[in-house]
Amino acid sequence: MANPKNFGIKDIARAAGVSVGTVDRVLHNRGKVSEIALKKVNEVLQKNEYRPNLFARTLGSNKNYKIVVLQPEPADDPYWSLVNQGIEQSMKEWIHYGVTISCCYFSLHRKSSFESVAAKALKLKPDAILLAPILYVETISFFRVLKEKQIPFALFNTNITETDALSFIGQDLYSSGRLAGELICLGQTGTGRFGVLHVDEDLNDSIHLVQKEKGFRDFIAGFYPFRHTVESLNRTSSTDSSFRKKLGQLLSQPDLKGIFVSSSRGTETAASILKGHGKGNIRLVGYDLLKKNIVYLKEGVIDFLIHQNPQQQAVEGINCLANHLIFKREAKRVNLFPLEVITSQNLESYIQDQAEFTSVNS
C-alpha cells in the first residue's frame, strides 16, 4: 500500500464514537440523529476531509439511471445515422454502470411528429435527456416541460442558448462558416463569386445553417473587401426546378470561385450535380464523412470537408449526463468541438480513426 488509505465512513464512525449508520445519516441528512451525535460527527468531518469512494458508492447503491436521446430519425439521413452510431457505442460503455440509454426519433419531414415523440420520451421516465434541438419552434415548448419535471438535459449539434441546459456539445457554427470561407478563398485572387447551398432544409426552423452562412459571408467580405458576390440558393425539395435553374446559371458564371454547402447530406447532392455539369474542378466545401462524400473527396470533386464529428458529439453528450447522474459531477456549460478540416491527403487518417475506443473516465 503506497497510498495512505482514504479516510472513510468507518474511520469517521470510530473517531466520533458512533456507528457507521449514524455517520451515514449525518452525511445524507436523513435525520433521526441526536444533536450530540450530530455534533461529534461534524467535528470529525471538519478535521478530516471525507471523500466518499465512488466505486463503493455506485456498487452499494445499485441505482439504475435511464437516459433518453431525442434525435432525428437515423434512417432519414446518413448524418443522424452517424450520431446514432455514437449513441450505440455509449450504450455499451455505460450499461455496466447501471445506465441504460434509449432513443426516440422524430421526423425531419413531419415536424409535427416531434410533439408525440417527445411525449413518448417522457413516458419512459428518464433521469436525463440528450436532445438535438434541430426544430427550434417545436423544441422550445418542450423545454418548459423539462424544467417543470426537473429533468436535467443536455443539447448537442445545435445550440439554443436561452435554456438552462446542463451543457451544449457541438461546434461554433459561425466559425464553421468562416472556416469554409477561408478554405474556399485559399490561393484565390482577383474578384470572387461564390455560392452557398442549403439543400432540403427549412431555413425558418434551422438557425444553425443561417449562422454558418453568416460566418461564410463575413469571411468572404473580409477577404475580398470590394469585389465579391455571394449567392445563396435554397433547395426545398428534390424536384425544386427553380433551384436547378438558378444553380445552372451560377455554374455558368466564369468568375465562380467556389461553392459552400451548409449540410452534410447537401454536400453529397451538390457534388453529384457539379460532377454532372462537368464542373468538378470548382472548389467545393462541405460537411462530414458520409460515404459518398468520401468518394467525392477522393475524386477531387469535393475539396474540403469540415468534420462535425457526429459520433463523438453523441458520445460526449451521454458522458456528460451519465457523469452528472452518477458522480454528481458538474459539466462544462459549453463543450465546443474543434473544426476539423479534411482533405484528400488526411482523409485516410480520419477513416482509420473512426473505430477508436474512448474511455469512459473523462
Next chain:
Amino acid sequence: MANPKNFGIKDIARAAGVSVGTVDRVLHNRGKVSEIALKKVNEVLQKNEYRPNLFARTLGSNKNYKIVVLQPEPADDPYWSLVNQGIEQSMKEWIHYGVTISCCYFSLHRKSSFESVAAKALKLKPDAILLAPILYVETISFFRVLKEKQIPFALFNTNITETDALSFIGQDLYSSGRLAGELICLGQTGTGRFGVLHVDEDLNDSIHLVQKEKGFRDFIAGFYPFRHTVESLNRTSSTDSSFRKKLGQLLSQPDLKGIFVSSSRGTETAASILKGHGKGNIRLVGYDLLKKNIVYLKEGVIDFLIHQNPQQQAVEGINCLANHLIFKREAKRVNLFPLEVITSQNLESYIQDQAEFTSVNS
C-alpha cells in the same frame, strides 16, 4: 426494476454449472481447472459477452499499478511540455483506479543521459512503461532489458517497428509529409520551388523527419510532375552560418512557393526568420500549437499547422497500458491519430478545446 443487469461472474457460474471460484480461475487463467469445467465456462463466455464491473473490481482487489513514462525533458522543448500536460491529465484520471504514474525525463542535448534515466525508471519497478523512442540508438538496447524483465511497454510519437511493443500511438509521418505538400500546393500554379527545413535536429537519429520529407517530396512530384524543385536545409545549431546563407539564397528565389518545417519548435524558428526577412507572405507549413506558432498563425506568417496532438498521444498511451494492466485488454498494435489541419480560422476552436482540457485538470 426490470433492469437488464449486466451478465456477471455469478451468472456465468450458474450458466456453466460451476462455482464463481472456478469462473474466476478461468477468467484469470490461474490454472487448477479441469478441462471439462474450462470448456463449459468458455462456452458460456462465448455466448455471452462478459464485461467485468470496474467498480467492483477496483474495490475488491486493492491492487496498485505503477506506470513510468520516459520522455524528453519538458523544460527543454515546448512540444514535450505539451506531452507532459497529457500525462498529468492521465494521472488524475487513473488514480481512482489504483494506477499511479511517474515520469523520468532524459535530455535531448546530452544523449548519454538516456541510459542513466532509463536505469532510474527501472528502479521504480514499473508494471508498464510508456516511451518516446526519440533517440533511436540509445533506445534499442533498452528494449532488450525490457524484454528480459518482461515489462510491457508502449511507444508514442515515433514508431520503431522492429520491437514487440504493446502498441504505437502517433501519426503516420509519411502521410503527414504528403499532407504538408498538399497544403503548400493549394491554389498554386506554374512552376514550384520549395524548401524543407529541419531545425536543430540530428537527422541520423531521427528517422521520423526523413519520413516526413519523403512524403512531402512525393506529393510535390505528383502535383508538379515536371517543373519543381525541393531544397532540403538542415540547421545543426542556432549559430549555423551555412544554414543562414543557404536559407537567405532560397528566400530570394522569385519562384519560391513555400516552406515546410519538419518539427514543431523548428516552425517557430522558421516563422521568425521569414518574418525578419519580410517574407511573411511565403506559404509556411509547420507543426503544432506551440504558443509562438499560434501567434505567427494569427499574424499570417504561418499558413498551416499540422496538429500532432501531443497531449492526446500521451493520454492514449497511458490508457493503452492501464487498460492492459487492469482489464488485460489487448491494445491495437497501431493507434494512428488523425492528421489535423489548423488554419487561422479554426485555430480558436482548437485552443478552446485546449483550455477546457487544462481546466479539467484542476
Next chain:
DNA sequence: AAAAATAGTGTGTACGTACACATTTCCAAA
C-alpha cells in the same frame, strides 16, 4: 400502569469481484 408510538442507534446484508482458504474428488502408491 401498561401499551404504544417515537426518536435514536447499531447491526447486518447487499452490490460484483478478488483471493485466501476449506473442502471435495480422484488417482496412485502403500
Next chain:
DNA sequence: TTTGGAAATGTGTACGTACACACTATTTTT
C-alpha cells in the same frame, strides 16, 4: 483397502458504501 496428496472445486470474507431492519431508550397515549 487405505491413505497420501495433488488436483479441482466451492465457500467465505473483504473492499466502502447504502439502506433495511432490529433493537434500545424515551416519551406519549390509553
